[in-house]
Each structure stands twice: as C-alpha cells, then as structure tokens.
Amino acid sequence: MLETKLISQLQKIVGKEAVLTAKEDLTAYSYDGTTTWAHMPDVVVLPTTAEQVSQILKLANENRIPVTPRGAGTNLSGGSIPIKGGIVLCTAKMNKILDINKTNLTAIVEPGVVLQDFNIALAKQGLFYPPDPQSFLGCTLGGTVAENAGGPYCVKYGVTKQYLLGLEVVLADGYIMKLGGVTVKNRTGYELIMLFTGSEGTLGVITRITLRLLPMPPASKTMMAVFEDMAVSGQAVSDILASGVVPAKIEFVDNFVIRRIEEKTPMGLPIDANALLLLQTDGSSAAVEADAQQILDILKKSGAKEARMAKDADEAAVFWKMRSAGFAAVFGAAHTVMAEDVAVPRDRLAEFIRRLGEISKKTGFFIQFLGHAGDGNLHPAIFTDMRNKEEFARAQETMGEIFRAAMELGGVLSGEHGIGLEKQRFLKDAMDPVALDIMKKIKAILDPNNILNPGKIWEQEGA
Numbered sequence: 405m406l407e408t409k410l411i412s413q414l415q416k417i418v419g420k421e422a423v424l425t426a427k428e429d430l431t432a433y434s435y436d437g438t439t440t441w442a443h444m445p446d447v448v449v450l451p452t453t454a455e456q457v458s459q460i461l462k463l464a465n466e467n468r469i470p471v472t473p474r475g476a477g478t479n480l481s482g483g484s485i486p487i488k489g490g491i492v493l494c495t496a497k498m499n500k501i502l503d504i505n506k507t508n509l510t511a512i513v514e515p516g517v518v519l520q521d522f523n524i525a526l527a528k529q530g531l532f533y534p535p536d537p538q539s540f541l542g543c544t545l546g547g548t549v550a551e552n553a554g555g556p557y558c559v560k561y562g563v564t565k566q567y568l569l570g571l572e573v574v575l576a577d578g579y580i581m582k583l584g585g586v587t588v589k590n591r592t593g594y595e596l597i598m599l600f601t602g603s604e605g606t607l608g609v610i611t612r613i614t615l616r617l618l619p620m621p622p623a624s625k626t627m628m629a630v631f632e633d634m635a636v637s638g639q640a641v642s643d644i645l646a647s648g649v650v651p652a653k654i655e656f657v658d659n660f661v662i663r664r665i666e667e668k669t670p671m672g673l674p675i676d677a678n679a680l681l682l683l684q685t686d687g688s689s690a691a692v693e694a695d696a697q698q699i700l701d702i703l704k705k706s707g708a709k710e711a712r713m714a715k716d717a718d719e720a721a722v723f724w725k726m727r728s729a730g731f732a733a734v735f736g737a738a739h740t741v742m743a744e745d746v747a748v749p750r751d752r753l754a755e756f757i758r759r760l761g762e763i764s765k766k767t768g769f770f771i772q773f774l775g776h777a778g779d780g781n782l783h784p785a786i787f788t789d790m791r792n793k794e795e796f797a798r799a800q801e802t803m804g805e806i807f808r809a810a811m812e813l814g815g816v817l818s819g820e821h822g823i824g825l826e827k828q829r830f831l832k833d834a835m836d837p838v839a840l841d842i843m844k845k846i847k848a849i850l851d852p853n854n855i856l857n858p859g860k861i862w863e864q865e866g867a
C-alpha cells in the first residue's frame with residue numbers, strides 16, 4: 405500500500421480521475437497476455453504528457469517506488485506485470501498521432517497510439533508501416549518499441565527497430581531525453597535509440613516516437629499451401645527463401661489451430677491439413693503475379709499436397725483473419741497455456757520442427773505451434789494447469805528443452821516476445837556472461853534505484 409500522501413501527490417500531477425486505487429481497477433492492471441503471471445499494483449496512473457511522466461518518475465525515484473510502464477498489456481512474457489507492486493504507469497491516454505508527413509515519409513506519435521488506429525490513419529494517405537504484431541487491434545506503439553515487436557510482414561520489411569528514427573524517453577530521475585530526429589540517416593554518436601528498443605520498460609518511459617514510413621504497396625497476392633508433414637513445410641520455407649524471391653509474409657499454422665478456429669468461427673478451412681503455410685507477395689501487379697507463381701512452383705516441388713492462390717481479396721482476408729486469430733484459438737484451450745517464442749536460423753526450421761516432435765514424444769506433452777515461419781520464429785505452446793504443481797513443473801522442464809533445442813540449432817531464446825519474467829531463468833545460458841554484466845551496468849547507470857520495471861529480464865540476486 406502506498407501512503408495516502410503519495411497518492412494525493414500523484415493526483416496533483418495527473419488529476420484525480422487519472423489515479424486508480426479501487427481493487428477492481430487494480431485487478432485489471434495486474435496481468436498481461438500470459439496465463440502464468442499476475443501481481444496487483446498499489447496504484448495505476450494514466451498521464452497525458454511527458455511532463456506528467458517526468459513528475460511521476462521524480463516522485464517515485466525520491467521515494468523508491470517501483471514503476472511498471474504499460475501500454476495495452478498484450479505482451480506475452482510478463483513484461484507489464486507489476487511484480488514488485490508500486491505504480492503502473494499506463495500510456496493509454498497518450499494516444500495522439502502528432503504528425504504524418506507524406507513527403508518525408510515519417511510519423512510522430514505518442515506511445516499509447518494503438519497500432520490499428522495508426523494503420524488506419526496511414527492507409528487514408530496511401531502510407532504503410534510494416535511491423536504488424538498480430539495483437540494489432542490492441543497493442544500500443546510504445547509497447548511495440550519496448551518489445552521490438554515483429555509480425556508477418558517482417559520477412560520482407562524487418563521488425564520495429566528498422567523503423568525508428570527518434571525517441572523521447574523519460575529517465576528514472578525524471579529527465580526528458582530526446583534521441584534521433586526525422587532523418588532516415590543519423591550517425592551522431594552511439595545508437596542510443598536501440599538501447600531503449602526492446603528494453604521492456606526497464607530503462608525509461610518512451611513518451612514520443614518518430615517512425616519511418618513506406619508507400620503502401622500497390623498490389624499483393626495471397627497463397628495457401630497444405631502439408632501432410634509439418635517438417636516438410638519448414639523445408640519448403642527454406643527453399644523459398646533460398647530461391648531469390650522475397651515474399652512479404654510466410655506464416656505457419658498447425659492442425660490444432662485450424663480445427664479450433666473452424667470449431668469457433670467456421671471459415672471453410674481445410675481441417676485435415678497437418679500444416680498450412682500462408683504466404684503473401686507485394687509490390688507492382690506484374691511483380692506480385694510472377695513472384696507468386698514462382699512460390700507456388702517451389703511449394704509444389706517441396707512437397708505441398710496443395711498450393712494455390714487465394715481466389716479473391718475476400719478469401720485472402722479469411723486466410724489472414726485465421727492467422728491473426730491463431731493465439732486467441734490457442735489461449736482458450738487450457739487453464740494454463742505456455743505459449744512461447746523462439747527463433748532458429750531459417751535453414752534449420754525443418755530440423756527444429758522435427759526436434760519438437762521428438763520432445764513431444766519423449767515428454768508426453770502435446771506441443772502446438774504456429775508462427776512467423778519466414779523469420780524462423782515459431783511459437784510452441786504447451787497446455788497444462790499450473791494448479792497441478794507436478795504437471796506444471798514437467799511442462800516447464802519440457803519448455804526448457806524446447807529452448808535448448810532452438811539454441812543448439814543456432815537459434816535464440818526470444819524472437820520477439822522478450823524475456824520479462826517468463827524466461828529470465830534461461831537468460832544466463834543464452835547470453836555471453838560479459839554482455840549480461842554490461843546490461844546490468846547500463847541498468848545501474850540509468851536507473852540506480854532500480855525503480856523502473858524491477859524484477860524483469862534477469863534473475864534478481866536474493867530473489
């Protein structure tokens with residue numbers, strides 16, 4: 405519990421209505437997209453300006469109160485869980501698109517802008533911002549920077565970090581720091597923007613973001629391929645990428661997701677398919693047609709049972725709706741869903757899928773997975789019930805084995821969801837110890853009192 409005096413100081417900064425202390429309000433900010441973590445904050449504040457964020461952090465720093473930044477709370481690593489209590493600083497009211505510059509191909513936004521709202525505003529001007537996490541209906545741009553989020557378009561266009569030109573960040577002591585600008589090139593000093601990108605709210609609160617934009621591609625083609633063997637679909641992905649053609653998207657869904665979606669919202673999906681690849685090309689009309697044809701030929705040669713273009717824009721929309729509903733289909737499937745995130749080199753995808761099969765056979769856990777196949781980024785999920793301690797421990801051990809398998813193949817512990825609370829016990833095996841130590845030193849310089857999202861990323865000493 406925070407002292408009444410501190411609550412009234414917060415009310416003075418942001419106004420009474422923007423300070424939440426009722427139990428039902430606090431509960432709404434106690435969890436995120438994971439099903440394994442929850443912790444109540446003492447108070448939630450909803451600032452509207454960087455100046456207010458600065459005053460909140462000054463107050464928190466002087467009184468050593470933990471502050472957990474939060475956008476929409478859709479992350480899948482425990483990142484926005486206020487595990488040490490204190491203040492949740494939610495950016496939902498900092499949701500203005502401040503500028504869209506069609507000639508410079510840039511935009512300036514506040515951190516609480518929802519990705520879908522941004523995309524709609526850009527589409528009206530024929531503009532395009534590629535990073536497309538499949539939580540786009542809710543996630544905020546601040547959250548996507550703090551997680552360095554990716555999505556289907558990232559095969560061709562890259563992840564969030566590739567679009568960042570400038571940031572305004574409020575540091576733990578309340579200083580409002582400006583980084584970068586509105587130029588696409590900038591070689592002035594260290595790349596500090598990258599330091600805050602993917603920092604999961606542990607180094608500062610992002611209050612303004614300058615983004616690089618692209619013109620909307622004039623045409624696109626969607627394709628769908630059915631596979632009997634999941635590993636064969638993984639090999640097909642490697643074959644496409646090695647062929648010289650550059651697809652905009654290559655996504656993977658397994659039979660479990662296809663069936664769950666058909667059960668809940670029938671879309672006419674091939675429920676007997678063991679695996680589906682969804683692919684898209686984009687660019688000029690002539691190029692998308694030729695690229696799509698080349699991809700279909702490779703898919704057939706690589707062992708697809710069926711590979712075809714979407715009949716029309718409506719069918720293409722159904723396919724992509726199915727993909728974006730993938731996680732929702734998975735999350736309702738059990739009391740506890742350990743939905744994870746690893747990335748492997750794209751030429752080891754088939755091998756990794758085979759390893760998942762072996763781990764499943766050995767441990768007895770069904771391993772569901774979907775993901776951004778074109779990036780070698782898969783989301784294996786295990787269904788369990790954390791109330792059953794013995795089973796939950798075995799599920800955790802199985803997930804550990806999956807992480808180890810990915811790393812043995814030259815992969816990484818997280819492709820896009822971050823470390824948060826979920827994976828910190830694996831971090832020391834996934835990083836050079838000196839690099840881990842440098843990270844801790846950077847944290848100590850920027851946040852010496854450890855008020856910003858404490859308890860995240862690495863295991864805390866004495867915890």
Ligand SMILES: Cc1cc2nc3c(=O)[nH]c(=O)nc-3n(C[C@H](O)[C@H](O)[C@H](O)COP(=O)(O)OP(=O)(O)OC[C@H]3O[C@@H](n4cnc5c(N)ncnc54)[C@H](O)[C@@H]3O)c2cc1C
Pocket residue numbers: 436437472473474475476477478479480482483484495515536537538539542543544545546547548549550551552553554555556604605606608609610611731732820821857
């Ligand atoms: C259905 C579903 C699909 C998803 N698909 C994808 C996907 O395809 N690709 C992908 O990468 N992720 C995906 N995610 C994960 C998640 O949506 C992303 O990580 C997203 O970037 C989180 O944004 P958010 O606004 O919800 O942030 P939150 O969950 O609120 O916060 C995420 C982290 O960022 C920090 N943070 C938030 N705002 C700020 C700020 N202004 N300043 C500093 N730190 C801040 C928080 O402290 C926390 O550590 C998915 C999640 C769901 C539920």
